[in-house]
Amino acid sequence: MKYLIFTLGLLLSSQAIAADVAAGKAKSMVCAACHGANGISIIPDYPNLAGQKVKYLESSIKAYRDGERKNGIMSPMAAGLTDTDIANIAAYFASLPAGG
Numbered sequence: 265m266k267y268l269i270f271t272l273g274l275l276l277s278s279q280a281i282a283a284d285v286a287a288g289k290a291k292s293m294v295c296a297a298c299h300g301a302n303g304i305s306i307i308p309d310y311p312n313l314a315g316q317k318v319k320y321l322e323s324s325i326k327a328y329r330d331g332e333r334k335n336g337i338m339s340p341m342a343a344g345l346t347d348t349d350i351a352n353i354a355a356y357f358a359s360l361p362a363g364g
C-alpha cells in the first residue's frame with residue numbers, strides 16, 4: 265500500500281512537471297525572437313537561456329518584472345508575466361540543452 269501511494273505520487277509529480285514545461289514553451293514564443301528558438305541567442309548582446317538554472321532564471325525574470333533589475337529591452341518583456349508564467353518559462357529554458 266505504501267509503495268502504491270509512493271508510485272502514484274511520482275506519477276502525479278512528473279505529470280505536473282511536464283505540464284509546466286509545455287506551458288512555459290508556449291509562453292516563450294515571444295522570448296525566442298531575442299533569446300533564440302532553442303534558448304541559444306544569435307545576437308551578441310543577448311544572453312543564452314538554455315540550460316540555465318531554474319532558480320536563476322526565475323529570480324532574474326522577476327527582478328526585471330519588479331524593477332530590481334532594469335534593462336530597456338528586457339524589462340518590458342517581463343512586465344506582464346505572472347509568477348506561474350515565470351515558473352513555467354524557467355522550467356522550459358532550464359530543460360533545454362545548454363549547447364543548443
Ligand code: HEC
Binds near residue numbers: 294325337
Ligand atoms: C527584444 C529582445 C528580447 C526579448 C523579446 C526577450 N528578451 Fe530577455 N533579454 C534581452 C536582453 C537584451 C537581455 C540582457 C539585458 C541585461 O543586460 O540586463 C535579456 C536578459 C534576459 C535574462 C537574464 C539572463 C542572465 O543571464 O542574466 C532572462 C532570464 C531573460 N532575458 C528572459 C527572457 C524571457 C523569459 C523572455 C520572454 C518572456 C525574454 N527574455 C524576452 C532581450 C530580450
